[in-house]
Amino acid sequence: MSQHSIAPALRERSAEAPAAVFLSDGADSCFHCGLPVPSGSRLGVMSGGTWQAVCCSGCESVASSILGQGLGDYYRLRSAEALGRRPESYALDFSVFDDPEAQKSFVHATPNGFEALLLLEGIRCSACVWLIERTLAAIPGVVAVEVSYATQRARLEWDPKKLRFSRLLQAVRTVGYRAHPYEPNRLELLQKEERRSALWRLFVAAFSMMQVTMYAIPAYLAEPGEMSADIGQLFRWASLALTVPVMFYAAAPFFRGALRDLRLARLGMDVPVALGLAIAFVGSCTATITASGEVYFDSISMFVFLLLLGRYLELLARSRAASTLRHLGALVPEVAQRLLDYPETLRTEQVPAASLHPGDLILVKPGEKIPADGIVQQGESQASEALLTGESAPIPKRAGSSLLGGSLNLINTLIVRIERIGADTVLSSIVRLVERSVMEKHRLVESSERAAGWFIAVVLLLALLAGTYWTAIDPDKALWVVVSLLVATCPCAFSLATPVALTVATGELARCGFIVTRSHVVEGLARTTDAVFDKTGTLTRGELRLTSLSVFGPLTREDCLRLAAALEAGSEHPIAKALAAAAADEDAGVPVATSIRNEPGGGIEAHVGGRRYRIGTARFVRAKAAKIAGEKACARAYLACDEGVLAAFEFGDELRPGAAAVVRDLRALGLRVHLLSGDAIGPTESAAEQAGIDRIVPEAPPADKHEYVRELQRRGAIVAVIGDGLNDAPVLAQADVSIAMGHGSRLNQISADAVLLSNRLDDLARAFRLARKTVAIVRENIVWAFAYNVVVLPLAFSGMLQPWAAAIGMSGSSLMVVGNALRLLGDGRRHDANAFVPVKNRALARSPTLGS
Amino acid sequence: MEILFLLIPLSVVLVLLIGAVFWYALESGQFDDLDRPALEVLADDDSPHDPRNPRP
Numbered sequence: 001m002s003q004h005s006i007a008p009a010l011r012e013r014s015a016e017a018p019a020a021v022f023l024s025d026g027a028d029s030c031f032h033c034g035l036p037v038p039s040g041s042r043l044g045v046m047s048g049g050t051w052q053a054v055c056c057s058g059c060e061s062v063a064s065s066i067l068g069q070g071l072g073d074y075y076r077l078r079s080a081e082a083l084g085r086r087p088e089s090y091a092l093d094f095s096v097f098d099d100p101e102a103q104k105s106f107v108h109a110t111p112n113g114f115e116a117l118l119l120l121e122g123i124r125c126s127a128c129v130w131l132i133e134r135t136l137a138a139i140p141g142v143v144a145v146e147v148s149y150a151t152q153r154a155r156l157e158w159d160p161k162k163l164r165f166s167r168l169l170q171a172v173r174t175v176g177y178r179a180h181p182y183e184p185n186r187l188e189l190l191q192k193e194e195r196r197s198a199l200w201r202l203f204v205a206a207f208s209m210m211q212v213t214m215y216a217i218p219a220y221l222a223e224p225g226e227m228s229a230d231i232g233q234l235f236r237w238a239s240l241a242l243t244v245p246v247m248f249y250a251a252a253p254f255f256r257g258a259l260r261d262l263r264l265a266r267l268g269m270d271v272p273v274a275l276g277l278a279i280a281f282v283g284s285c286t287a288t289i290t291a292s293g294e295v296y297f298d299s300i301s302m303f304v305f306l307l308l309l310g311r312y313l314e315l316l317a318r319s320r321a322a323s324t325l326r327h328l329g330a331l332v333p334e335v336a337q338r339l340l341d342y343p344e345t346l347r348t349e350q351v352p353a354a355s356l357h358p359g360d361l362i363l364v365k366p367g368e369k370i371p372a373d374g375i376v377q378q379g380e381s382q383a384s385e386a387l388l389t390g391e392s393a394p395i396p397k398r399a400g401s402s403l404l405g406g407s408l409n410l411i412n413t414l415i416v417r418i419e420r421i422g423a424d425t426v427l428s429s430i431v432r433l434v435e436r437s438v439m440e441k442h443r444l445v446e447s448s449e450r451a452a453g454w455f456i457a458v459v460l461l462l463a464l465l466a467g468t469y470w471t472a473i474d475p476d477k478a479l480w481v482v483v484s485l486l487v488a489t490c491p492c493a494f495s496l497a498t499p500v501a502l503t504v505a506t507g508e509l510a511r512c513g514f515i516v517t518r519s520h521v522v523e524g525l526a527r528t529t530d531a532v533f534d535k536t537g538t539l540t541r542g543e544l545r546l547t548s549l550s551v552f553g554p555l556t557r558e559d560c561l562r563l564a565a566a567l568e569a570g571s572e573h574p575i576a577k578a579l580a581a582a583a584a585d586e587d588a589g590v591p592v593a594t595s596i597r598n599e600p601g602g603g604i605e606a607h608v609g610g611r612r613y614r615i616g617t618a619r620f621v622r623a624k625a626a627k628i629a630g631e632k633a634c635a636r637a638y639l640a641c642d643e644g645v646l647a648a649f650e651f652g653d654e655l656r657p658g659a660a661a662v663v664r665d666l667r668a669l670g671l672r673v674h675l676l677s678g679d680a681i682g683p684t685e686s687a688a689e690q691a692g693i694d695r696i697v698p699e700a701p702p703a704d705k706h707e708y709v710r711e712l713q714r715r716g717a718i719v720a721v722i723g724d725g726l727n728d729a730p731v732l733a734q735a736d737v738s739i740a741m742g743h744g745s746r747l748n749q750i751s752a753d754a755v756l757l758s759n760r761l762d763d764l765a766r767a768f769r770l771a772r773k774t775v776a777i778v779r780e781n782i783v784w785a786f787a788y789n790v791v792v793l794p795l796a797f798s799g800m801l802q803p804w805a806a807a808i809g810m811s812g813s814s815l816m817v818v819g820n821a822l823r824l825l826g827d828g829r830r831h832d833a834n835a836f837v838p839v840k841n842r843a844l845a846r847s848p849t850l851g852s
Numbered sequence: 853m854e855i856l857f858l859l860i861p862l863s864v865v866l867v868l869l870i871g872a873v874f875w876y877a878l879e880s881g882q883f884d885d886l887d888r889p890a891l892e893v894l895a896d897d898d899s900p901h902d903p904r905n906p907r908p
Contacts, residue, residue, distance in 0.1 A: 207867060
């Protein structure tokens with residue numbers, strides 16, 4: 001594979017280093033990415049006076065850039081999640097983005113210059129954000145840089161006279177990340193605005209509540225006659241002044257909601273709230289002006305504050321989860337190499353991928369992604385469609401084979417004729433299908449809202465009754481009785497019952513690696529009756545691992561493994577990764593292979609330590625008699641030297657750790673577990689057997705999987721589907737609750753209801769248990785709110801409830817509800833050493849494998 | 853107790869002032885990213901002019 005270094009000058013510098021001192025012995029981990037360093041490698045960087053080995057020239061250039069800018073703190077600050085990722089080593093030309101035409105869509109003019117938003121790829125921890133910010137800030141001509149870890153976006157402002165935009169993209173690349181220009185859609189902007197105004201409203205209500213309560217306390221504490229009338233009036237007028245913003249600004253959503261509900265002839269929570277607020281305010285104003293009766297300004301403010309608090313928590317939980325995943329990293333590359341006069345020459349020009357047309361011919365090098373659907377014109381290689389399908393085995397491609405936009409070209413350069421672009425590609429059509437299903441979702445209605453509707457009707461009726469009753473008996477008291485009735489029996493506790501519990505639950509779930517993006521997930525998980533698993537990538541790891549190694553020749557197992565890993569060292573093939581992982585597991589130092597020759601569909605031939613070896617298919621290796629049994633292997637490779645076959649490797653897709661346990665746990669919770677797979681019967685059955693699932697459907701295309709879930713739902717089941725690849729998208733869309741694996745296709749993560757970021761199946765079981773506990777707590781909260789209201793109603797009706805008592809009762813009941821929800825805290829914590837610690841703390845931990 | 857006739861209106865004015873300050877803080881994006889400032893403390897940063905997060 002061609003290794004095109006970004007910074008050739010640095011390569012020369014390291015070659016000057018005395019070989020005797022700076023040679024790796026094969027037991028090192030790369031300073032930058034943490035992967036094993038091939039023994040005999042001379043690559044390295046100087047960090048803090050010590051020489052640190054790196055594994056490839058890509059890591060070397062990135063590490064040199066980082067250290068050269070004085071940002072070595074990055075290695076000290078970053079978390080363990082940032083490891084294991086090799087930066088791309090091939091060069092990219094960003095000059096297409098300097099074109100004013102191209103810039104029109106994402107660049108805005110500001111008083112200081114130009115402004116653009118970038119989407120960042122590859123951020124694993126807060127230190128990555130720090131690194132990118134410092135790198136960009138150091139470029140002369142940059143006016144402002146703001147990077148957000150939560151949304152993985154950057155806002156850049158620069159002076160176009162001093163700086164070209166492509167330089168900024170290049171700068172991000174040199175420290176090992178990718179940046180894409182980005183235009184936020186209207187929905188996001190709207191939600192951001194919504195969040196901001198909700199926070200502001202909450203603050204207004206909170207502040208007013210604190211002040212007005214302070215003004216109201218003297219009136220409560222004073223003996224009759226102790227406080228002079230004009231001081232009393234002073235306090236009342238001050239309270240009124242500070243309650244006006246609450247009524248007309250902070251509480252505005254309630255009035256709007258009540259009007260909307262009444263227009264639709266529906267009794268929502270907003271109706272009694274609006275009614276209570278209106279009556280209380282008008283009554284209190286009247287009392288202030290006429291200097292008689294009671295005022296309720298403090299109750300009004302507290303009331304509004306508590307209600308807004310519930311709503312804000314709900315909003316936060318929903319938007320925080322969604323923004324983390326709405327990160328649409330490019331599945332398709334932005335640039336493509338278009339061939340100018342093929343077949344005469346292989347000259348290419350770099351063009352934006354968006355400007356390709358059907359019939360264009362492009363050149364795709366190994367390691368690059370295919371920009372659009374097409375057909376191979378010339379060349380023989382293998383492509384990985386894992387990003388789209390989640391399947392790990394690479395697919396051979398030769399002239400005439402079709403290619404999917406978004407897949408990765410693995411071994412050799414291909415010349416591709418574009419067939420379909422943009423909205424016509426397979427990828428786009430699946431995206432549209434999923435989007436449509438998503439909008440038609442939400443079959444689960446929140447049950448607490450339904451219960452509250454009835455209660456509200458009862459309260460309103462009683463308020464009316466109280467009003468008429470007291471008007472007949474003692475008209476002065478009538479207004480206050482009605483107000484205290486509406487206030488004390490406030491829907492506060494009710495309206496907080498669900499959001500608070502959901503917020504806490506969502507946070508706890510996030511702490512165990514389970515990110516919830518839609519509000520119905522927690523309740524859905526609790527009510528699920530059937531769990532449907534995809535096989536490849538979900539129950540299994542989705543990547544090949546070495547399952548058996550048989551030795552036929554004179555060499556030991558370890559030697560064969562080392563040779564095989566050496567031969568496959570530069571390859572992107574899943575078998576290469578499996579061998580590298582196996583070698584790393586056994587701590588086997590991998591020698592360096594030279595004169596590597598790659599034959600697509602056959603294998604790799606190279607020289608190691610002076611001898612020639614081959615690894616690949618039986619035919620390629622010219623193996624004659626060696627035969628190993630076993631149909632369960634996904635892939636097989638043979639290692640041979642000139643004398644004969646040395647070893648045979650078998651690779652399989654292992655079941656994830658905890659697969660059997662999660663099936664057992666789900667069964668214990670009363671769920672039925674199913675396994676659907678597009679894979680052949682053999683591997684599917686063996687996986688099901690190991691996991692303990694007895695309802696399986698092998699060899700199922702996406703349409704069959706979709707139908708299976710529909711059938712279950714027709715029989716009344718609530719179905720949760722767990723999957724990862726793009727061909728699971730229709731099934732996930734049909735499910736009542738869809739869960740995408742964290743490593744799975746980006747599209748699934750974006751459109752699924754929840755994402756299992758940690759990829760650990762035991763977290764899944766924990767999520768189900770937590771969901772059930774949450775629903776139980778919500779039910780308790782509702783029961784409590786109901787009981788409280790039932791007790792308070794008669795008191796208020798009989799006129800025995802003082803305004804301060806009403807306010808205390810209201811806030812007390814709300815606090816009870818919140819406290820009950822807090823019982824969910826701590827359930828997300830794992831009791832093992834590999835706890836998914838929140839990133840804030842991780843960034844402070846030193847990685848044990850790296851020096852600094 | 854006559855001093856209250858000064859103090860109470862003063863407190864109302866103060867509340868409005870504080871409200872304005874919070875509004876300013878909210879608008880200038882102080883509450884947008886609550887994670888990064890925690891890390892900033894750890895970094896060695898000597899440069900006086902910082903293009904990061906300029907305030908209007």
